[in-house]
Amino acid sequence: MGMDHPLTVDALYNLAMTTRRMGEQEHAIQLLEEVVRLRTRILGPQHPKTVGAVRDLSALRRMSVGPLERARDLLEEGVPGEWKGTGDRSRRLWMFNEAADVVE
Secondary structure, three states, X not given: OOOOOHHHHHHHHHHHHHHHHOOOHHHHHHHHHHHHHHHHXXXXXXXXXXXXXXXXXXXXXXXXXXXXXHHHXXXXXXXXXXXXXXXXXXXXXXXXXXXXXXXX
C-alpha cells in the first residue's frame, strides 16, 4: 500500500487525531492538511470521509492560534458536502452550528 491507498490515509488521519490528543496542535494540523489533500484527490470533495476531515481540520484550526479566516473557509467548503452526504440530521445540524460559531 502506498500513500494513495485509502487505508494509508485512514492511518494518517488516526495519527493526526492521536497527535492532537497529545497536545501537538500544529503538527496535528499539518497531518490533517495532508489527509484533506489526499482524501479530496482520492475520494473526492463530497465523500463523507473527506468532509469529516475538513470539519476536523477546521475545528482544530479554530482551537489553535491559527487564523480564524482559514477555519471559516474550510467549514464553508465542508458544509455543502455534508448537506449532500448521507449523514443523519443531527450530524448535519452539528456541522451547520460549527460553521455559525466560526463565522460569528
